[in-house]
Amino acid sequence: MVRKSVQVLVIGGGPAGSTAATLLARQGFKVMLLERDHFPRYHIGESLLPSCLPILDLVGAREKVEAFGFKRKGGAYYAWGEENWELRFSEIFGTEYSWQVRRSDFDQLLLEHARSEGVEAHEGVAVRKIGFQGDRAVNATWERAGAKGEEAAEGVVDFDYVIDASGRAGLLATKHHNSRRHHDVFKNVAVWGYWKNTKPFGRGPENGIGVCSIPHGWLWQIPLHDGTVSVGTVLTKEHLRKQQAGQADLKEIYLGHLAENPLISNLVSGAELSSEIKAETDYSYVTDRFAGPGYLLAGDAACFLDPLLSTGVHLAMYSAMLSAATLSSIMRDGIDEQDATSFYEQAYRTSYERLLVLVSVFYEAYRGRDDHFYNAQRLSRREKGNLKLHEAFLHITAGVEDLADAMDQERAYDAVAKELVGPGAEGGNPLANHNVNMLQPPDAPGRSLAGLYLAIEPKLTLLRAS
Numbered sequence: 486m487v488r489k490s491v492q493v494l495v496i497g498g499g500p501a502g503s504t505a506a507t508l509l510a511r512q513g514f515k516v517m518l519l520e521r522d523h524f525p526r527y528h529i530g531e532s533l534l535p536s537c538l539p540i541l542d543l544v545g546a547r548e549k550v551e552a553f554g555f556k557r558k559g560g561a562y563y564a565w566g567e568e569n570w571e572l573r574f575s576e577i578f579g580t581e582y583s584w585q586v587r588r589s590d591f592d593q594l595l596l597e598h599a600r601s602e603g604v605e606a607h608e609g610v611a612v613r614k615i616g617f618q619g620d621r622a623v624n625a626t627w628e629r630a631g632a633k634g635e636e637a638a639e640g641v642v643d644f645d646y647v648i649d650a651s652g653r654a655g656l657l658a659t660k661h662h663n664s665r666r667h668h669d670v671f672k673n674v675a676v677w678g679y680w681k682n683t684k685p686f687g688r689g690p691e692n693g694i695g696v697c698s699i700p701h702g703w704l705w706q707i708p709l710h711d712g713t714v715s716v717g718t719v720l721t722k723e724h725l726r727k728q729q730a731g732q733a734d735l736k737e738i739y740l741g742h743l744a745e746n747p748l749i750s751n752l753v754s755g756a757e758l759s760s761e762i763k764a765e766t767d768y769s770y771v772t773d774r775f776a777g778p779g780y781l782l783a784g785d786a787a788c789f790l791d792p793l794l795s796t797g798v799h800l801a802m803y804s805a806m807l808s809a810a811t812l813s814s815i816m817r818d819g820i821d822e823q824d825a826t827s828f829y830e831q832a833y834r835t836s837y838e839r840l841l842v843l844v845s846v847f848y849e850a851y852r853g854r855d856d857h858f859y860n861a862q863r864l865s866r867r868e869k870g871n872l873k874l875h876e877a878f879l880h881i882t883a884g885v886e887d888l889a890d891a892m893d894q895e896r897a898y899d900a901v902a903k904e905l906v907g908p909g910a911e912g913g914n915p916l917a918n919h920n921v922n923m924l925q926p927p928d929a930p931g932r933s934l935a936g937l938y939l940a941i942e943p944k945l946t947l948l949r950a951s
């Protein structure tokens with residue numbers, strides 16, 4: 486039975502939804518989570534960053550994830566343009582590993598964990614719309630389609646707050662606010678499949694992701710614990726359209742691109758493609774509003790970034806932690822709602838924009854300037870202008886750049902590029918010189934946003950900087 490009212494409603498049971506729901510339930514709030522699908526369900530996004538580990542600790546799910554048997558990922562290997570290099574997590578983050586996860590398992594584990602921590606979670610229940618009083622979100626209309634022998638049903642649940650963690654579906658942004666903007670750059674499409682009996686990739690840290698550039702995009706390889714390897718390609722949409730106009734089918738196009746890189750073509754030679762070919766398009770976007778009266782958007786529901794640096798689950802879990810702190814501070818600690826949601830908006834947007842700049846710099850720095858893909862992925866002047874780069878730059882360049890530089894977006898962008906890419910811009914590892922602080926949350930008075938900063942101990946909340 487879906488109850489009629491709850492303190493916090495969470496829409497979606499992906500990493501963002503489960504993480505936010507668990508963190509709130511662990512602090513004693515009444516939380517209900519509605520998930521449209523029945524788990525386990527397929528999802529792309531298998532390669533995690535080490536930044537997920539401390540959040541899993543906070544959620545209390547680290548041991549369960551450790552025990553599951555996912556492959557430990559030691560880092561990444563890049564064959565990018567003319568350069569090859571490896572990135573070892575132990576050298577950059579001081580953490581030895583993260584995991585390569587089959588998402589159906591990982592997401593189910595997190596959702597079950599949420600239940601075990603007191604979250605009332607319903608699967609097969611989709612939220613159809615949010616009800617507003619004025620501009621305040623106050624209730625949700627849900628529908629159970631009646632799959633898996635359940636009875637079809639529908640109803641309305643009232644809430645004090647809702648976290649929209651509905652992923653790319655983005656209920657609030659697409660259905661209610663019409664506020665999702667696709668980036669002018671990163672007009673890409675991903676095409677992928679799963680392979681059995683591959684040859685070893687043979688490069689980089691153990692079980693690392695392999696990222697290999699090709700003339701019109703790049704390829705990934707991710708080894709999974711079930712013995713399969715996820716192998717995909719990211720191409721510009723325009724390039725794919727041209728190939729399809731030439732009558733090639735998706736599988737043919739996919740296989741043709743795998744053959745363009747010797748490391749990947751060796752990996753799959755003699756191997757068996759064990760899945761259908763999957764594709765995803767239009768996947769880089771940002772929403773104008775991340776929060777408002779009675780609601781917050783977490784994970785992909787708010788924004789999504791090209792997967793080059795495997796940042797999606799990090800952003801999902803990080804924003805979930807911020808959203809739980811934000812709501813706790815309002816509901817329990819008397820922080821003004823507008824201040825708290827303003828903190829949330831700024832904190833999540835800043836970390837998204839930092840990574841957007843990083844991905845863009847990565848694309849720009851290491852491809853030949855006459856390369857089509859390089860030009861297609863270049864942040865336009867307008868795009869740069871739209872970013873609230875000032876805060877992003879302050880964080881990335883903290884203690885390094887003259888703040889005056891950050892006022893001039895064009896110059897600041899170049900300064901950030903220099904900082905991120907460092908003196909090795911003519912070759913080498915663009916992440917080697919990056920400021921590790923770029924993943925650091927606003928968790929100290931000196932890094933406050935909207936006058937607030939994140940506190941984790943002794944309780945998850947926001948505190949006033951003065």
Ligand SMILES: Cc1cc2nc3c(=O)[nH]c(=O)nc-3n(C[C@H](O)[C@H](O)[C@H](O)COP(=O)(O)OP(=O)(O)OC[C@H]3O[C@@H](n4cnc5c(N)ncnc54)[C@H](O)[C@@H]3O)c2cc1C
Pocket residue numbers: 496497498499500501502519520521522528529530531532533534610611612613650651652653654655656675765768783784785786792795796797798799801
């Ligand atoms: C090609 C590609 C490759 C990627 N590779 C990586 C990678 O290697 N590493 C990485 O970290 N990330 C990667 N990502 C990104 C990653 O998939 C996402 O960022 C991540 O899944 C976001 O988590 P989330 O919880 O916000 O959303 P999701 O995981 O999508 O969860 C949202 C949930 O909401 C449910 N839902 C939707 N609408 C409703 C509704 N109306 N009512 C109830 N429930 C609803 C959905 O069923 C879903 O279960 C990749 C993405 C793409 C497209």
